[in-house]
Amino acid sequence: MKNSRISRVILLALAAAWSQCSPAAVNVDRTRIIMDAPQKTVAITLNNDDKTTPFLAQSWVTDADGVRTDALMALPPLQRIDAGQKSQVRITQVRGLTDKLPQDRETLFWFNVRGVPPKPEDDNVLQLAMQSQLKLFYRPKAIIRSSNDQPERKLTAERNAGHLTLRNPTPYYITVAWLGADRSHRLSGFREGVMVPPLGNLPLKAVLPAETRTLWVGYIDDYGGLQMNRYTCDALNCEFKDAGATS
Structure with a gap:
């Protein structure tokens, strides 16, 4: 009986692990x-x-x-x-x-x-x-927005003791999938896929060094694509200044 219970626990554990990594049918x-x-x-x-x-x-x-x-x-x-x-x-x-x-x-x-x-x-x-x-x-x-609207670019990042707070002045949820000083290296402390609520703020553990003057922000658009945009930073804030490329 004991071995049967152990086997069942092992099977359930394996099933849970498999369900987390296996694609759905x-x-x-x-x-x-x-x-x-x-x-x-x-x-x-x-x-x-x-x-x-x-x-x-x-x-x-x-x-x-x-x-x-x-x-x-x-x-x-x-x-x-x-x-x-x-x-x-x-x-x-x-x-x-x-x-x-x-x-x-x-x-x-x-x-x-x-x-x-x-x-x-x-x-x-x-x-x-x-x-x-x-x-x-x-x-x-x-x-309701047109296909050319990009309100996500109104998102700003505020520096606070080395960490960032994302501020969303728009009425839309903004899913941020990338924060980096460049397009290749994610900021320390940033986990992929945070969602900033409409007209709200989201404090992050992401660290942006004081000397960094460029921040790359990647958000998910209505079609599920990743849009990369370059932000310019001063001592307090990072804001969108010019068009970035879609990846």
């Missing part, structure tokens, strides 16, 4: 979702990348805290996708509820999709359901 056709207020629905394509096994795809939307929401609904919530095939799920807004969201800034949600494999015939086979989670931004009518 059911994948989404993008890395983030933008929903403008006038849109009734947004269609998302789900791909079953397993060439031999059909999967059930379970989809749902949660708020920023991970609580299921009725303001945005994923339809259908459950569907079968055959091996190597694709299907669609539609994110649909419930007007009476989205009208109650802040109208002067974006609201963050999460789109979740879980791929559930068929039940194994062998009871001793461990079955794992792989789950993906994407950022879903609801954008009210007052702040």
